[in-house]
Amino acid sequence: MSEQRTAVGVQLRGLRRTFGAVVALDNLDLDIQPGELVALLGPSGCGKTTALRVLAGLEEADSGTVVVGGRDITHTPPNRRTMAMVFQSYSLFPHLTVAGNIDFALSMRKVDRGRRKAIIDHHLDLVGLGSHHGRYPTELSGGQQQRVALARALASNPDVLLLDEPLSALDAQVRVQLRDEIRRIQLELGTTTLFVTHDQGEALAMADRVGVMRSGRLEQLSAPRELYERPVNEFVAQFIGSTNRLHGKVSAGHVRVLGEWVPTLPGSIQEGGGVALVRPERLSLTPIGDGGSSAGGGFEATVRQLSFLGDHARVYVTLHDGTELQAYLHASAAEGLGQGQRVLVAVDRTPVLVTG
Numbered sequence: 155m156s157e158q159r160t161a162v163g164v165q166l167r168g169l170r171r172t173f174g175a176v177v178a179l180d181n182l183d184l185d186i187q188p189g190e191l192v193a194l195l196g197p198s199g200c201g202k203t204t205a206l207r208v209l210a211g212l213e214e215a216d217s218g219t220v221v222v223g224g225r226d227i228t229h230t231p232p233n234r235r236t237m238a239m240v241f242q243s244y245s246l247f248p249h250l251t252v253a254g255n256i257d258f259a260l261s262m263r264k265v266d267r268g269r270r271k272a273i274i275d276h277h278l279d280l281v282g283l284g285s286h287h288g289r290y291p292t293e294l295s296g297g298q299q300q301r302v303a304l305a306r307a308l309a310s311n312p313d314v315l316l317l318d319e320p321l322s323a324l325d326a327q328v329r330v331q332l333r334d335e336i337r338r339i340q341l342e343l344g345t346t347t348l349f350v351t352h353d354q355g356e357a358l359a360m361a362d363r364v365g366v367m368r369s370g371r372l373e374q375l376s377a378p379r380e381l382y383e384r385p386v387n388e389f390v391a392q393f394i395g396s397t398n399r400l401h402g403k404v405s406a407g408h409v410r411v412l413g414e415w416v417p418t419l420p421g422s423i424q425e426g427g428g429v430a431l432v433r434p435e436r437l438s439l440t441p442i443g444d445g446g447s448s449a450g451g452g453f454e455a456t457v458r459q460l461s462f463l464g465d466h467a468r469v470y471v472t473l474h475d476g477t478e479l480q481a482y483l484h485a486s487a488a489e490g491l492g493q494g495q496r497v498l499v500a501v502d503r504t505p506v507l508v509t510g
Contacts (some may be wrong), residue, residue: 161188162223169218170221178204189344193357196367204348238307244299246291253287256306266274281435297328317349351420388509397431398479412501422508430506437481442496
């Protein structure tokens with residue numbers, strides 16, 4: 155087995171990277187705590203992959219510093235950085251067996267030949283491929299190939315593990331399984347990890363903290379629940395999950411929407427008219443029976459579309475003024491609802507962000 159390392163922290167300070175007129179990183183600051191898994195999330199071209207590559211030494215920043223374990227490695231070559239990367243494309247040698255791929259990586263790290271077999275055995279067991287030593291990459295599924303790539307990366311005992319969209323080439327079910335496995339292994343080893351993805355579900359499920367990037371800057375870096383429930387601005391709120399845009403009046407730290415005064419989040423406008431960004435699960439729908447009335451609160455609406463998604467349902471409704479909303483309900487709460495049905499829409503009092 156490889157020697158146990160003490161987890162290290164990572165600090166990216168004032169990183170700027172341009173490609174011609176394109177600014178990929180715009181004075182980016184990022185701190186990763188020892189043993190933490192941080193995911194960077196954002197739209198294409200936001201700079202998340204560039205940040206990963208600068209940390210790996212595969213790109214050189216125009217300015218700024220990279221510090222790992224208290225040591226400035228800004229100008230250290232990639233092969234002298236104690237890091238390992240797992241790519242989207244697996245990058246296995248097809249002419250080498252599973253064990254051979256890992257052995258080659260260990261030889262490049264100048265690991266003593268006598269220790270390699272134990273290291274290979276340990277890491278293949280770690281990723282659940284202990285019986286696959288002699289197989290070739292072409293004999294493995296995509297998920298198994300990515301497990302080999304992960305074992306190869308971890309076998310070098312890196313200070314920092316870098317994951318560059320490692321799950322995006324896999325089908326949905328395998329992605330979820332491998333996502334959970336990577337997180338289990340990372341927690342077990344305590345390896346400081348930076349994970350880049352375009353999939354918000356992966357980021358929220360795997361990371362200790364998630365950073366949302368836009369135009370080379372870090373808009374917010376928070377724990378997954380904090381990021382989802384307390385976005386700092388409209389971009390983060392719209393990018394993470396779904397939102398309904400409801401016009402309302404703001405006064406004294408509350409906004410009036412759907413007949414209810416709802417607390418506002420920090421960063422909201424203070425007074426006057428604004429747009430409240432309300433998550434779909436914060437809405438409730440109550441059927442109005444034949445001859446029923448809308449007495450008792452809520453706004454009357456009509457069900458336009460309903461989709462069952464296993465344990466919950468997505469319901470689209472239209473208010474009388476034409477405003478379209480979506481609500482997420484538990485499947486049991488959506489039973490009996492159908493297209494064209496009249497319902498009362500109400501909002502809970504969970505704090506919301508209100509923009510101008």
